[in-house]
Amino acid sequence: MSNYVISQIKRDHLMNLLAEGRREDGRQLDEIRKITVETGIIESAEGSARIRLGNTDVIAGVKVIPGAPYMDAPGDGVLTTGAELIPLAHESFEPGPPSEEAIELARVVDRGIRESGMIDVKQLCIKEGEEIWMVFIDIYALDYDGNLFDASNLAAVCALKTAIVPWKQYGKSKVEGDKVTEMDDVPMPVTCLPISVTECKIGNDLIVDPNFDEEAISTARLTITTDNNGNFRAMQKGGKGSITRGDLSLCLDRAVEIGKQIREIIG
Amino acid sequence: MSNYVISQIKRDHLMNLLAEGRREDGRQLDEIRKITVETGIIESAEGSARIRLGNTDVIAGVKVIPGAPYMDAPGDGVLTTGAELIPLAHESFEPGPPSEEAIELARVVDRGIRESGMIDVKQLCIKEGEEIWMVFIDIYALDYDGNLFDASNLAAVCALKTAIVPWKQYGKSKVEGDKVTEMDDVPMPVTCLPISVTECKIGNDLIVDPNFDEEAISTARLTITTDNNGNFRAMQKGGKGSITRGDLSLCLDRAVEIGKQIREIIG
């Protein structure tokens, strides 16, 4: 991705448009692309979702498997988030172990989900100190046209939102002290929907939901994740350029506003 | 191996010979090279064999070690087959993790042994659900002059055939319910001898047991493994060319016939 060189001509063209407050695809600076959500598409997963954000296409699957808890949180389920930039999705993605871009992507999505408390991990306890549900969220880019951060966040959130905890399938009962409760397969205990909104800085402008060409000429990136109350749950600045505190303020406003819009779209 | 370029002259020579139904080393098209078998050569192994198939030289060792069974087969021993194309054996073999050639080789040998039921894995149970014998078959090419598939299959089969299960050595008794049976070291429970026969396609001809030069100019490879009854247990077509159904039919005939010959040689 880092080596991709967009021609100087293209750059000038995009910069000229921005100077007039316009974007290549006709969007406003603070306008996101069309979002399409498909859920429940992978039967071998406990939850799944495929998100199209313009031409960016991302799939996420959730596997829920019994496992052992961490020693310092004996009654909590465990979340793990992985992301792969597979070469199927773009000519610049290479096979092999996750690149630093893929690692950053997974960690930013993970923080949004984890820090928002989206999943009530207490309800993922089978028997305290012995067995809990491990929730694996695996994200794959399928077609890359910019802003994998928001597309991946959405895919993960929608996959979790529609996931089940397979108590019955695994024949697991909830054990609390002497009390043993037989369980049906139940929906994943979701408390809120963390939504990330990513902007890029090009020249002095900030644009929401950048596409591939816009990312290529941007100097900085800012991803802000809010919860249902509009509180901030995660942020990540990326890129080799800087942003001003004024930029940040604008991004915070937009993240709250657009977060609301997206929450309405995904229900 | 993939980069080895045999000179055009050599290729023409071999093709001209084949046009007359002859081979470089004077063999018939369906004639295998001389097989030499040495067994029991590695005292630190529970079974071992070194096979020379013409100038191809392969060694296999069997280690039998107590371990835990798989959850879905609590009473079955576990077989694992590995093959290494170590750089000692040929200038084209490189150090490092197994190449795709080595992986394919190990998997084809493994399937012949596993699918023929050569080893009665039920007899490798120490205590159901708790402890079984793990059988590791490790194959090393020592000198490579073509047809590692059949040489490796033979080495693995002969090593297993002469292997022991070291019950006594490890102080293990067989536990069935309440019944505990003290055990001597016993021969590996072998039910049959899976024998693979490999052919290569050069032009329109199929030749059995190709040597290095023949492999280098062939377009396709077919390995067929039969059991003592002449039934088919494993097949693997390789190479970037194709075979016809007529080719296949000829290979099936030969695999049964030559399988019998080899079974007589190794006893």
Next chain:
Amino acid sequence: MSNYVISQIKRDHLMNLLAEGRREDGRQLDEIRKITVETGIIESAEGSARIRLGNTDVIAGVKVIPGAPYMDAPGDGVLTTGAELIPLAHESFEPGPPSEEAIELARVVDRGIRESGMIDVKQLCIKEGEEIWMVFIDIYALDYDGNLFDASNLAAVCALKTAIVPWKQYGKSKVEGDKVTEMDDVPMPVTCLPISVTECKIGNDLIVDPNFDEEAISTARLTITTDNNGNFRAMQKGGKGSITRGDLSLCLDRAVEIGKQIREIIG
């Protein structure tokens, strides 16, 4: 390190000096550089030391953590020594998994500590067959100006010498049969101080404690580790050249003598 080319001029200069029995930095052939020892510098470690041997700078930390014993030594604590030649320390060190130089370094230091019986591993038993103390010695080069062997040995020895076993911190009691002894954090059970002395062969001369330039033009290296009694505990010859038995004899004498000097310095 292997690719480092010291200019022919520098080489001639050093050789000329040696011909007169002198060294670049004014030292005698059997004279070590100034040793500075700092201990207890890392509070997150159970023991730590930073050694400056001239301009060579090495840090070692000791972590002591409860773990399971090896099956063949159920009552013994376990020592593990690692060394990393991190690129911070020299332009020739590369990031990534340990080089063969780093592996040799760690193994030579490890043998000195292990074979001298410096640590009474019997006293690191929590409950025989179940739980023992694992002692991890991790060594990092910080500035490399030759003779990492002796600097690393010293750092490891000084870190161990000042380390504690954190019985109380981990709430562990010593269990011997029915007897359970409550324990305070106690000093690491140190029985002796293994000291390594490294020499390099340049031309026909042997020089003690070589610096970077001297190492670069040397043909062979010999590291000799002695215990408090002047007995030999570990040796390692390195380099692509040879030494004579006379050289060896001289090195043995010096290793005993200089070992004593160093033992006095580090107390």
Next chain:
Amino acid sequence: MSGHTDMVLVNDEGIRIDGRRVDEKRPIRIEAGVLKNADGSCYLEIGKNKVLCAVYGPRECRPRHLQDPTKAIIQCKYNMQAYSVNDRKRPGTDRRSVEISKLIAEALSSVVQLELYPRASIDVYVEILQANAGTRCAGLTAASVALADAGIPMRDVVPAIACGKADGNVLLDLNKEEDNYGQADVPLAIVPSTDEIVLLQMDGNMTREEFEHGLDMAFKAAHEVNEIQKDALRRRYTEISKKEGDSDE
């Protein structure tokens, strides 16, 4: 092939657990041109298998030492996504996927006109979104369509399908239960115009007669699969020319 079960895989009327007859393949759906970035792509479902395939190239071959000065090479990566199986698959390459990648690349090399692109690489990525036995055949079938969608000259489009054996019956196109508890599995891929075999594996236990019978079924079914491939490509070309027509207006 390893398992044993009390499950009846083929009942007395010759009907299988998913309702199929012994010589009936699972429903297949193929769509070409489903990805924007890839030079060619294909989505394929067969039964509960879901496969996505992308083709990039011909393009510069990397790593360079793999370049062939006389022709292009095909590099294939077959990958099972983590959630494609019941027990989560740990990401990364395993021995099975290395073998399958090699076999798919070899099978495709038989039909692609590699000599047109010296030194180049044609990269084929097969992603298994959901697996239910038969993914190597599904992947190869999809890869052929994706190559055609990429406009790469081929002498034919390769279909693949398996035959096998369960409960003593020779069967077409094994599903997961039949694969796990059956007695043989024979993945096959052919060049439809010549009936050449470009992929063939077998494991299990089959007599000569059973094997030939299975192969007959698989050859016949492969030709049917090929029709579905061609149909998907026809739809794709119609779609493209439609778009181009639109843009002419």
Next chain:
Amino acid sequence: MSGHTDMVLVNDEGIRIDGRRVDEKRPIRIEAGVLKNADGSCYLEIGKNKVLCAVYGPRECRPRHLQDPTKAIIQCKYNMQAYSVNDRKRPGTDRRSVEISKLIAEALSSVVQLELYPRASIDVYVEILQANAGTRCAGLTAASVALADAGIPMRDVVPAIACGKADGNVLLDLNKEEDNYGQADVPLAIVPSTDEIVLLQMDGNMTREEFEHGLDMAFKAAHEVNEIQKDALRRRYTEISKKEGDSDE
């Protein structure tokens, strides 16, 4: 951010467990030029964090395919030494250190005049000797000083410090307990002369008001950290010119 504790992290008088006020950073000590081989280096302590940083370069960029023909690139390796944390850290790169290395390199790229050294690499090595929350800020602060010590042209020296939230209080520069059991952590790095933000992360839960309040504290503290950086560099330059003066005699 994940933990819960009965520990009182901020008492009724607004005093924290290590005795600090809510807007008070931990004691900082910075020393430049501490290593002989590196082109530039820095040792930094903040509270119980101990960090060593070395800079090599500008030098030939390896591996070559990373070279940029128009400017230098910054490559950073952030590494926690095995004994730097209570549970021994297994040597080798993990996902966290990959992310931090990337963020530090990006933050430094904002201020270094990379266009002066086409095709070159400037290599920054950050070694955490002892960790107690805030190591990425400590590492970046030290790296800026090491770059200056190496004489690499920069438009400013970057300081970094975190704000956050614990026991409902907005706090400056969280220590380990506050990080583990608190409600938010916000590492920040700025360009002091322009107040541009070059590193910003956040996790936890903060209202807009809390976040802005924390950021005010962090900006103010970053300027203070920058004074300590400049002071360390001043001492270093004095030392060097002293030596050079000495050698003139």
Next chain:
Amino acid sequence: MSGHTDMVLVNDEGIRIDGRRVDEKRPIRIEAGVLKNADGSCYLEIGKNKVLCAVYGPRECRPRHLQDPTKAIIQCKYNMQAYSVNDRKRPGTDRRSVEISKLIAEALSSVVQLELYPRASIDVYVEILQANAGTRCAGLTAASVALADAGIPMRDVVPAIACGKADGNVLLDLNKEEDNYGQADVPLAIVPSTDEIVLLQMDGNMTREEFEHGLDMAFKAAHEVNEIQKDALRRRYTEISKKEGDSDE
């Protein structure tokens, strides 16, 4: 060196558990030219150790960055095969084999005339088929013979053998029990014509006197091993000239 045992390793008559005297080495068998593809090869047994060694080269050095423009380099891979020890050894390189490979390559570099082949690599592969203490000496001894068999100019053929200590006795050529439960192990390799030392390691506990005594035994035995090496090469040359003679007829 680490173990303790009730086993009597050397009895009152000075006889060891395998019947040897303290200064007696195990039976050695060396055969040169045992592989077809390798440029040189050697099979060696000493006691229960079984070692196979192949030499390829001088040939182009790969990876290229290791090339030395003034001379050849020796690259060695020492490898224990999975079944060579009682507990199966997991395939792949471990730290011990890296160290031994380095030491064998260095020892051979002392005698091979590397300056004749600038930029080349001489690759030495040592495969341990069966291990019973002393494999590095066995491997180096075999490698020297394989190099000679490959016709690579050397100033001498290097023999290697260990001395050591067990039950308080200085011993020659320790076997596995003596290595496991003894008090010292000293692998040694020399250049026979000059008595230079090219490999020397020691671990355990020895006084100066014990060490010198052990070394005396090892030097003497090394010369004997060298005779067996030369004998194997003589037989190999005879065999070759015989073959060539035959083909002249």
